[in-house]
Amino acid sequence: MPTFQIHYFASASTYTGKQTEHLAAPLPLSQLFDTLEALYPGIREKVLVSCGVSLGEEYVDVNGDDGSVVVIGPGDEVAIIPPVSSG
Known part of the structure; x- marks a missing residue:
């Protein structure tokens, strides 16, 4: 079965x-x-509402608000990235 890899960071x-x-x-x-x-x-509710998502090396809009249809394909890499703060 074809798959993509998803990486979870921090709270994810x-x-x-x-x-x-x-x-x-x-x-x-x-x-x-x-x-x-x-x-x-x-x-x-607990994690994804405040996370960024990247596909490959670019941040993407999961909601597709720009009207485009993006498909995660076999072999792609996705990352779930919670907000990062620095001090």
Whole structure:
């Protein structure tokens, strides 16, 4: 089965108990949060609402507000990145 790799950082890693895993591809980017919510109930409200998402090396808009349809393909890398602060 084709897959993509997803990396979890900080609170996302803590919530899932994983740093990385493979999920089935292709997957429309707009369905990513629904897929993660099905795997980890409560993650949307507790973690994902404040996270950035990257596909490859670029941040992407999971909601597709710009009207484009982005699909996560086999072999792609996705990262869930909680807000970062510095002092």
